[in-house]
Amino acid sequence: LSSWLPQMVPFRGSHWQSSLLGLRASLLMRAQPKKKKKVDVKREQAQKDRMKKKIKKLEKAAPEMIPIEDFIAPLKYSDNSRVRSLPPLSFEETERRVLLMKKWCLFKQKQDKAEKQAIQTLVAAQQEALKELRLESEELYQAAIRRDEGLFPYEREGPSYSPPLPGYDPPEGKCVDITKVYTQ
Amino acid sequence: ALVSCHRHYRSRPTHGIGRFKYLLPKEAPKKKKDKVQMKEIDVGTEHEYGDLNIQMTSYDMCLVEHFAQYVHRLCNQLSVRVKESYAMPTKTNEVLFLEERGSKMQLDAVLTTHQRVVQISGLSSTFAPILLEVIQSNQPEGVHLLVKEHTEADFKSRLKSRPELEELLAQMS
Numbered sequence: 001l002s003s004w005l006p007q008m009v010p011f012r013g014s015h016w017q018s019s020l021l022g023l024r025a026s027l028l029m030r031a032q033p034k035k036k037k038k039v040d041v042k043r044e045q046a047q048k049d050r051m052k053k054k055i056k057k058l059e060k061a062a063p064e065m066i067p068i069e070d071f072i073a074p075l076k077y078s079d080n081s082r083v084r085s086l087p088p089l090s091f092e093e094t095e096r097r098v099l100l101m102k103k104w105c106l107f108k109q110k111q112d113k114a115e116k117q118a119i120q121t122l123v124a125a126q127q128e129a130l131k132e133l134r135l136e137s138e139e140l141y142q143a144a145i146r147r148d149e150g151l152f153p154y155e156r157e158g159p160s161y162s163p164p165l166p167g168y169d170p171p172e173g174k175c176v177d178i179t180k181v182y183t184q
Numbered sequence: 185a186l187v188s189c190h191r192h193y194r195s196r197p198t199h200g201i202g203r204f205k206y207l208l209p210k211e212a213p214k215k216k217k218d219k220v221q222m223k224e225i226d227v228g229t230e231h232e233y234g235d236l237n238i239q240m241t242s243y244d245m246c247l248v249e250h251f252a253q254y255v256h257r258l259c260n261q262l263s264v265r266v267k268e269s270y271a272m273p274t275k276t277n278e279v280l281f282l283e284e285r286g287s288k289m290q291l292d293a294v295l296t297t298h299q300r301v302v303q304i305s306g307l308s309s310t311f312a313p314i315l316l317e318v319i320q321s322n323q324p325e326g327v328h329l330l331v332k333e334h335t336e337a338d339f340k341s342r343l344k345s346r347p348e349l350e351e352l353l354a355q356m357s
Contacts, residue, residue: 066273147309153332173281184344
């Protein structure tokens with residue numbers, strides 16, 4: 001067939017030959033017209049069915065959650081051989097600690113109460129402002145009551161221990177993500 | 185053993201004394217395999233926000249866990265409904281830096297990023313800024329706060345990836 005090609009080139013204008021590339025295919029089709037088509041279709045159907053079955057089987061299994069490494073204690077800490085032996089504390093030391101703890105508890109309680117009080121005053125002030133606004137104009141009140149679409153997503157970095165150093169030149173480097181990828 | 189048996193005979197009038205389980209409401213049979221299904225995402229009305237995710241990220245695990253606990257308790261006290269409170273999978277990063285005199289990258293540290301999520305729903309539009317203010321003022325150092333709406337993609341990121349299923353689905357279509 002390949003020896004035919006240079007001869008067939010000038011015949012490109014003939015009616016049964018649309019392109020050089022289609023030469024072989026058109027000849028084969030003319031030789032064995034029907035059998036190959038059926039077998040191909042059947043094979044394709046069988047393949048598709050097999051794939052569908054596989055997909056169904058995989059989909060039946062429920063998706064699993066990725067296990068969280070934080071909650072899995074590494075094995076080296078379950079070893080009970082290492083025991084800490086602390087010296088016994090003196091009476092004054094224990095008293096000092098207990099009193100310190102009580103002072104800390106009181107301080108935290110006051111802090112918490114102050115926070116709750118602040119929240120209550122905030123809410124009360126807000127309600128009063130809304131009441132006054134309602135008396136002023138109903139339309140503005142309704143607009144104020146609505147939810148803010150632009151509020152979320154809301155992002156904020158935590159405060160840092162020290163402000164950024166002026167003129168700091170960080171060394172060049174890169175971060176490589178080595179998180180373990182779990183697959184089901 | 186027989187003498188200390190407290191069962192009463194069937195013909196006696198005391199038969200069945202002490203039965204109480206028939207008085208309790210019927211419990212649904214507990215399935216051993218609880219299928220991990222996504223809870224319905226609330227969209228929210230005009231005056232209320234739907235499902236919101238308060239995501240706290242940090243390199244320090246204890247700090248982020250304590251902050252998550254604090255936020256959870258705060259929501260409980262302020263009667264904000266907490267739908268779910270979970271942890272996202274930990275991410276590990278290897279930090280390499282270039283040595284001053286040399287072309288080799290040297291390992292500096294291995295950092296683990298921890299993330300905790302508190303999911304709330306039904307937050308009223310007037311109370312939202314107050315809650316945000318309180319959470320912000322108590323934010324510890326190094327903890328990154330992100331409040332966003334809950335989506336299906338957020339839920340899917342918690343599940344394991346199934347490459348075989350995805351391959352087959354790609355082949356099909």
